[in-house]
Amino acid sequence: MEQKEIWLHSLQTVTPQEGYELAIKLSRMGVKSIQPDMEVLKKLRPEYANNTTGLTMASHVIAVNFQTVSAANNYWK
Amino acid sequence: MEQKEIWLHSLQTVTPQEGYELAIKLSRMGVKSIQPDMEVLKKLRPEYANNTTGLTMASHVIAVNFQTVSAANNYWK
């Protein structure tokens, strides 16, 4: 992260679905924080997008982040 | 997600069982967000539906999402 870009302004979203999309983004940023090289990430993509273990693991991370975002929005009640 | 479809309107459900079904849906949407190609997903299905590790991992993701949905509904008290 040389030039710091602001990618996370707020955990609040207008709708639950936008909250889910933010959870996906948070999950991706976790991966990018360790492997920032987008070329490497693109090469790795088929490895887990065509593999049920990889897909389930990714869905798990999104679920954990969605817990955080949902709590931050008081579950959009 | 070319044409944005609204698939998540609310985390509130009338009954706990509908909440559980929403948790299943959230888990599936996590997978679809990474692998949107339904043909690929159908091909992968037998791989984890006939494998205890895959089934237990999937049940785990549903459990995490069910935590979120249950809290959003104040546990249907």
Place this chain on the structure above:
Amino acid sequence: MEQKEIWLHSLQTVTPQEGYELAIKLSRMGVKSIQPDMEVLKKLRPEYANNTTGLTMASHVIAVNFQTVSAANNYWK
């Protein structure tokens, strides 16, 4: 789930142990939601019931669901 059966009426239970049993049921229903064929599930059973990784993973899912059920019952205080 052709004919919808109501298997989850409430997260409230009288005792903590009944809550634990509900957590087991929730974990099983997660598996059944993906693999509804009981014959397949019976065939897979020995695979994880005789394998420590499978048993620990299953205990993990129960633990997550037990968190939900415990919170729903205000920890039976």
Place this chain on the structure above:
Amino acid sequence: MEQKEIWLHSLQTVTPQEGYELAIKLSRMGVKSIQPDMEVLKKLRPEYANNTTGLTMASHVIAVNFQTVSAANNYWK
């Protein structure tokens, strides 16, 4: 579970350490709910007690159950 034995009376404990022991018990009961045959469990024991992945996974399940027990005791404040 033929003759029902009451093994979980309460999530409340006097001390945090007793709470931790209860978390261990909850983790074991998850395993026993799937594999109730103690002979099988004894045979499987060396498999994970001498293997770092198995030990870490087991510690993880205890940690999840300890979250539940700690919340149930208001963190023994």
Place this chain on the structure above:
Amino acid sequence: MEQKEIWLHSLQTVTPQEGYELAIKLSRMGVKSIQPDMEVLKKLRPEYANNTTGLTMASHVIAVNFQTVSAANNYWK
């Protein structure tokens, strides 16, 4: 655990870092509850301390325990 030693007096700590250290201790005690033989544990150590999967799994368990300790300290606010 023949002679019971009190190793967990309280979940409250003065600083967040001490809380993190307590989370590490809780994670280790989970492992020790299953494999109390320190000689075995020492022999197993290189296996996971030199292996990224083992290290990440261990960091995960610490993170779960740190959630508990942080909540117990009202996040040291």
Place this chain on the structure above:
Amino acid sequence: MEQKEIWLHSLQTVTPQEGYELAIKLSRMGVKSIQPDMEVLKKLRPEYANNTTGLTMASHVIAVNFQTVSAANNYWK
């Protein structure tokens, strides 16, 4: 940890993104608490930074720590 360095002063951060960065730091400190030798860690890095399972597992740990940090900051509401 011979000479104790204070690396965790507070769970409170000004912005959500700083909170995410703290979650990354907490995840790394978990790894360092087990393997403090930075030379070993550098050698291991390519192993998981070029491997989808390792990257997803790491993102998972960050997600768990981000839950803690987010709660500590009342979700920066």
